[in-house]
Amino acid sequence: MKSNLIIIDLETSGNSAKQHQILSIGAVDYTSGETFYGECKLSEFDLYMPEALGINGFTLEQIYDTSKPTALQLYSKFLQWAIPRGNILAGHNVGSFDVQFLKKNHVDYGGEWPFKYNYLDLHSVYFAKYGESLSLHRICESLGVEPEPVVHNALTGAQKICECLKVLLKSQI
Secondary structure (H helix, E strand, O other): OOOEEEEEEEEEOOOOOOOOOEEEEEEEEOOOOOEEEEEOOOOOOOOOOHHHHHHHOOOHHHHOOOOOOOHHHHHHHHHHHHOOOEEEEEEOOHHHHHHHHHHHHHHHHOOOOOOOOOEEEHHHHHHHHHOOOOOHHHHHHHHOOOOOOOOOOHHHHHHHHHHHHHHHHOOOO
8 A cells, every 4th residue: 555655864965955965865654664775976066065974974985986876866766666655755844955955856857746745844743733943853852752863874864754753643644
């Protein structure tokens, strides 16, 4: 059964989809718990912020590793995994951050954007229920979910977002 809800998290080389690029994609099928994780390399034209690498733990050698796929190739693999499972993306600040990086690659991939405007944002759900704007780390603490490590990858982020949404929604979608 298609769950419709795919929890995503990205690690990127910086905070601007115009200047920076995806380094890794992590995703969880909300219903089945199946996961997707992949890493990619930067092109010579993509910039990086040292602060971003401090958060995601990637080294310069790793972000320019020629054995890794390109961001577009990783995005294609993600779509092959995600589309059969769902058409609603969920994450923490998903529409204002993660989707911008995915759409950047979708332009080169071509075709219609498969997720339309179907996003479920953990930050917004938490704010609606508790009236506070918190980071993922603080939301985890508030809900009794063990936060991800300070240096983390996209899959651990997606898993923590999924755990928090399950606590907040208290039912399967």
